[in-house]
Amino acid sequence: MANNTAQxxxxxHPMEDILRMDRMPHIWCSGCGLGxxxxxxxxxxxxxxxxxxxxxxxxxxxxxGRVAGYLRLDSYHTTHGRAIPFATGMKLANRDLTVFVFSxxxxxxxxxxxxxxxAARRNVDxxxxxxxxxxxxxxxxxxxxxxxxxxxxSTAPFGNYEMPxxxxxxxxxxxxxxxxxxxxxxxxxxxxxxxxAANKKGFCFIEIISPCATVFARKNRGGTGxxxxxxxxxxxxxxxxxDPTKIPLDMDNEIVCGEFVNEDRPTFWENVQTGIKxxxxxxxxxxxxxxxSRKIFHKKDRKYTSSRDFNLSGAIHE
Amino acid sequence: MRFWEKPFGKEKPKTICGxxxxxxxxxxxxxxCIEYCxxxxxxxxxxxxxxxxxxxxxxxxxxxxxxxxxxxxxPDFAIFVTEKEEE
Numbered sequence: 001m002a003n004n005t006a007q008x009x010x011x012x013h014p015m016e017d018i019l020r021m022d023r024m025p026h027i028w029c030s031g032c033g034l035g036x037x038x039x040x041x042x043x044x045x046x047x048x049x050x051x052x053x054x055x056x057x058x059x060x061x062x063x064x065g066r067v068a069g070y071l072r073l074d075s076y077h078t079t080h081g082r083a084i085p086f087a088t089g090m091k092l093a094n095r096d097l098t099v100f101v102f103s104x105x106x107x108x109x110x111x112x113x114x115x116x117x118x119a120a121r122r123n124v125d126x127x128x129x130x131x132x133x134x135x136x137x138x139x140x141x142x143x144x145x146x147x148x149x150x151x152x153x154s155t156a157p158f159g160n161y162e163m164p165x166x167x168x169x170x171x172x173x174x175x176x177x178x179x180x181x182x183x184x185x186x187x188x189x190x191x192x193x194x195x196x197a198a199n200k201k202g203f204c205f206i207e208i209i210s211p212c213a214t215v216f217a218r219k220n221r222g223g224t225g226x227x228x229x230x231x232x233x234x235x236x237x238x239x240x241x242x243d244p245t246k247i248p249l250d251m252d253n254e255i256v257c258g259e260f261v262n263e264d265r266p267t268f269w270e271n272v273q274t275g276i277k278x279x280x281x282x283x284x285x286x287x288x289x290x291x292x293s294r295k296i297f298h299k300k301d302r303k304y305t306s307s308r309d310f311n312l313s314g315a316i317h318e
Numbered sequence: 319m320r321f322w323e324k325p326f327g328k329e330k331p332k333t334i335c336g337x338x339x340x341x342x343x344x345x346x347x348x349x350x351c352i353e354y355c356x357x358x359x360x361x362x363x364x365x366x367x368x369x370x371x372x373x374x375x376x377x378x379x380x381x382x383x384x385x386x387x388x389x390x391x392x393p394d395f396a397i398f399v400t401e402k403e404e405e
Contacts, residue, residue: 011339013398014389025394030346030371035393043390185354187390225348 018042018052020072028063031213031225033184037131038067040187040208041102044194050098057100058087060107063138064131067102081112084119087126095269098127098198105132105146109165113145120174120203122268127197127204130167133212134249141215148250152219167207169245172261177202179244179261183209183232186257193259202267209255220251335402336384338376344396347371351388351397357381360388 013019028034045055058076059068060083068075074097078086083101091099101108108116108130119126134151136142141154146167150159172179178200182190190208197204211217211228222228232255240258247256266274277286338359345367352360352374359382363375374397382399389398 011398011400013341013395015395015398019395025344025346028393031348032393035395036350036391039390039392039395185391187387191390226350226353229350230353 015039015042018072020070023070026070027066029214029225031211031217031228032063033133033208033210033225033229034064034067034131036184036187037129037190037208037210038070040184040190041067041100041129041194042071043191045198047191047195048198050198054096055098055100056087056090057102058083058090059101060103060112061138062104062107062136063133064102064104065107081107081110081115083107084112084115084126084128088119088124091124091126092269095125099125100198101126101128103128103130104137105130105134105165105167106136106144109167109170110145117170117174120171120176120205123175123177123202123265124268125201125203127194127200127206128171129194129206129208131208131210132167132249133210133216134164135212135216135219137212137215141219146249151216151251153216154219164249166245166248168205168247168260171203171205171207172244175203175265176205176261177263177265178204178206178259180205180259181207181209181244181247181255181257183229183236183255183257184211185229185232185236186238189238189257196259196262200262202265209249334384335380336382336386336399337402338379338382338388339398339400340373340376341396342373343368344394345369345371345373346394346396347373348393349374350391350393354387354391356385356387357383 052073056074057068057071058078059065060078061080065077068077076086083103087099087101091097132146134144134146134148135153136144143153143155143160145165147153147160148164152159168179168181178197180193182193193206197206209232211225213225213228217223217228235255236257237254238257242256242258242260244260249255349362352362359376359378360374361377362372367373384399384401386399
């Protein structure tokens with residue numbers, strides 16, 4: 001055993017090229033599922049074949065909001081609940097980017113609920129990954145809009161009386177192009193799902209159910225993170241044809257997982273293009289205007305070079 | 319009779335073996351890898367690491383089939399598997 005331990009220190013972890021190793025070890029508790037979600041995300045990006053230079057990740061506030069800080073991508077840590085407006089602006093300004101929003105249920109559905117449903121309604125071409133741990137973890141276990149009926153929390157000592165949100169149902173009803181739900185235990189299926197979302201046009205929403213050992217399990221006598229994971233394994237059912245609006249989450253019944261919606265709808269940018277084209281076609285040459293608009297490059301004077309310059313070199317130096 | 323040139327059992331079928339690497343001081347002792355290893359290669363160590371957790375230890379190194387599930391499920395990026403080279 002001693003030899004094994006000595007030998008392993010020489011080889012680096014395969015994810016060290018994409019993690020910010022100066023920030024490791026991360027602050028997430030023992031038994032938290034967020035690290036598994038990050039691994040699945042990175043593996044999904046590798047599987048999708050997306051260039052790291054053209055991938056941006058946006059996070060809000062919370063335990064999950066720290067994901068952006070730990071990844072060596074173009075990462076942005078935004079104000080509370082405003083990750084999706086930021087990502088929308090970034091995607092519309094630079095359409096070559098693959099934009100991911102990686103945030104928690106409190107950030108995306110409590111304070112940022114409106115932004116999510118409107119981004120889904122417009123079908124902006126961003127991918128939203130929501131890690132759902134049923135509670136506000138970082139602030140000390142207050143009642144969240146996803147806390148199941150009857151569950152205990154810091155602000156609900158006699159049990160929660162409010163009906164929770166059904167996240168996949170909300171996203172599907174708002175018009176998302178791709179809706180999936182997995183737990184952190186379904187590591188490989190989650191990886192495939194993220195790879196699908198990275199290459200898909202339109203608003204993609206993936207809900208990841210994650211154990212919160214420190215707060216949610218302590219309040220509800222759920223045991224350790226491993227016990228919660230075993231509970232997910234016992235309750236999880238995979239049904240791709242289920243109606244996402246009819247599968248709410250609660251404390252006892254089964255967790256229906258799967259890819260519920262996978263369809264192609266015109267994205268926001270395509271609709272903008274169609275609308276402008278129909279108005280302006282009488283007055284200007286549309287193709288010429290398109291080619292001119294791609295030549296506008298306001299970073300001409302910058303001193304550094306990025307790997308992206310080689311692809312667009314023709315456009316820059318004209 | 320080409321079939322009988324190489325009788326069964328003469329050449330050992332090639333099996334994929336994995337080599338597990340554990341970064342002890344990064345582990346937080348959640349024991350996800352121990353529970354979800356399909357062949358029960360790992361078990362909980364009796365020693366403590368720098369943080370005071372019990373990291374996993376490789377109990378049956380020959381059984382590992384390089385499935386990589388421990389690497390996928392580890393929340394602390396503390397375990398990874400490489401394919402063992404043939405001698």
